[in-house]
Amino acid sequence: MILYALILFVVLLILGLLFVPIQIYIDTDTARYFFRLKGLLKFSLEPDEKEIIRARMRFLWIDRSFYPLTKPFKTKKDPTKEKKRSAGRRLGFRKIFRVLKSFEVREFIWDLDTGDYITNAKMYPAFAFLNRYRGHFNINFQDRNHLRVDLRNRPIWIIKAIV
Numbered sequence: 001m002i003l004y005a006l007i008l009f010v011v012l013l014i015l016g017l018l019f020v021p022i023q024i025y026i027d028t029d030t031a032r033y034f035f036r037l038k039g040l041l042k043f044s045l046e047p048d049e050k051e052i053i054r055a056r057m058r059f060l061w062i063d064r065s066f067y068p069l070t071k072p073f074k075t076k077k078d079p080t081k082e083k084k085r086s087a088g089r090r091l092g093f094r095k096i097f098r099v100l101k102s103f104e105v106r107e108f109i110w111d112l113d114t115g116d117y118i119t120n121a122k123m124y125p126a127f128a129f130l131n132r133y134r135g136h137f138n139i140n141f142q143d144r145n146h147l148r149v150d151l152r153n154r155p156i157w158i159i160k161a162i163v
Contacts, residue, residue: 017155024103024151098161107150108135113143 021038034044041059048054051067058064112127114120120139127137 018159019154019156022153022155024149026147026149029146029148095162099158102153102157102161104152105135105149106152107148109138109146109148110135111138111140111144111146113140113145115143117141 020040023034023036023038025032025034025036027033031047032044034042036042041057043055043057046054046056048067052069053067054065055068056063056065110127112120112123114123120141124139127139131137
């Protein structure tokens with residue numbers, strides 16, 4: 001009886017993890033960049049005074065920070081041991097495109113200034129056309145560059161796109 005309850009618990013846990021929302025958020029104005037599995041994991045990149053960026057990872061109640069741009073301590077490799085490449089299956093272009101299409105774009109704001117008035121003027125009609133259908137696209141002539149993207153998905157949708 002306990003074995004059945006344990007198996008049921010594991011199956012329900014795996015099914016629950018398939019429906020956990022995934023969020024990818026990028027905001028260049030406020031310097032917020034993170035990947036989140038709602039309620040479980042949050043991985044964010046933050047500006048730091050010591051280094052350029054600091055990576056911060058929260059898993060349930062555990063909070064860790066590290067600097068991804070610093071060189072880690074390396075051990076000397078043994079030249080007699082070489083890695084063998086596995087003949088694994090690669091994802092094709094269509095599958096990658098289907099996985100990208102499975103993401104829901106909640107918010108997309110792009111405020112761009114290239115620094116060249118002529119290039120800005122040439123891009124203005126394209127941005128005006130895109131602005132009518134998706135997101136918020138804006139060309140400015142005031143040296144403002146800003147990108148905000150909020151993407152949402154669920155692991156079950158990603159698996160469905162791959163299969």
